[in-house]
C-alpha cells in the first residue's frame with residue numbers, strides 16, 4: 411500500500427550525486443530514488459543543478475548536470491514527467507507520474523550573461539537559486555559579510571527571470587541580498603530549502619521579518635531537514651522539523667509552507683528520517699498530534715502546486 415501523501419519537494423541535490431558518482435535515479439543507495447518516490451500517492455521533485463565552487467567552467471558543469479537530468483528522464487520515461495509549465499504540471503498529477511522540475515543552485519552558472527539565463531529557460535530550467543553560500547557576481551551569499559547585496563547584474567537577472575517565468579530562489583542569499591531581491595522582483599519568491607532562525611540560529615535560516623515578507627508576497631518556504639539547520643545541537647528528529655513548521659504557522663504562514671528536504675545535499679539526516687522512503691513519518695506524526703488534514707495536505711503539496719500554477723506559464727498560449 412502506498413503512503414497516503416502527495417509530496418512536492420522543492421530541493422534535492424540528487425542530480426549532482428548521480429552525476430559525480432555514476433549512480434542511477436531508479437534505485438541507489440543514498441537519499442532519493444524513483445522506487446522510494448513511487449511509494450507515495452504522488453510526488454513532484456525539483457532537481458537542482460548545483461555548481462561546484464571549484465568548477466573551472468561553470469557553464470559546462472551546468473550543462474553536464476542538465477544532461478544527467480535529461481538522461482534520467484529518458485531512461486525512466488514511463489514513470490517521470492518533466493514539469494515546465496502548468497500543462498505538464500497537471501499531466502504529471504493526472505497521469506500519476508513523478509513530476510520532475512529542473513532547477514539551478516548558484517547563478518554563477520550564468521557566467522555573467524543574461525543570454526545564458528534565456529538558454530537555461532529553453533533547456534527547461536524553471537527556478538534559479540541566486541547564490542550558494544558565497545558571493546558570485548549576482549548576489550551576496552548567506553555566509554558572506556561583503557555587503558554586496560544584489561548586484562546590478564543580479565537585478566537584471568531577477569527582472570529577466572520575472573519576464574521569462576522562472577522562479578527566483580533566495581534560499582542561500584544573505585539578508586541584504588534577500589531584501590534587495592524583494593524590492594526588485596515583481597513576482598513572489600521562493601526560499602526552496604530554508605528554516606527559521608528563531609528555532610535554529612544559522613545564517614542559512616530565515617528571520618521572522620523575512621518570513622513575514624514571504625507570507626505577505628505569497629511566496630513559498632520549503633522546510634529543510636538538514637539537522638544543522640533544524641537544531642542548535644546538530645542532531646535532530648521529526649519533532650525539530652515540526653518546531654520550525656509551528657513557528658512559521660505562528661507567523662501566519664499556513665499558505666507558504668512546503669517541503670525542501672535538501673536530500674543528497676546534506677551530510678546527515680534526522681535520526682528518524684534517513685531517506686525519501688521515510689519522509690512519510692513526518693506527516694504521520696503531525697496527523698497523530700492532531701494537525702488538520704487540510705493543513706498537512708497544504709504542506710505536503712497543496713501550497714506548492716498552487717504556487718507553481720501561479721508562477722509557471724502555460725506554454726501553449
Ligand SMILES: [Zn+2]
Pocket residue numbers: 515581582603675
Ligand atoms: Zn542548498
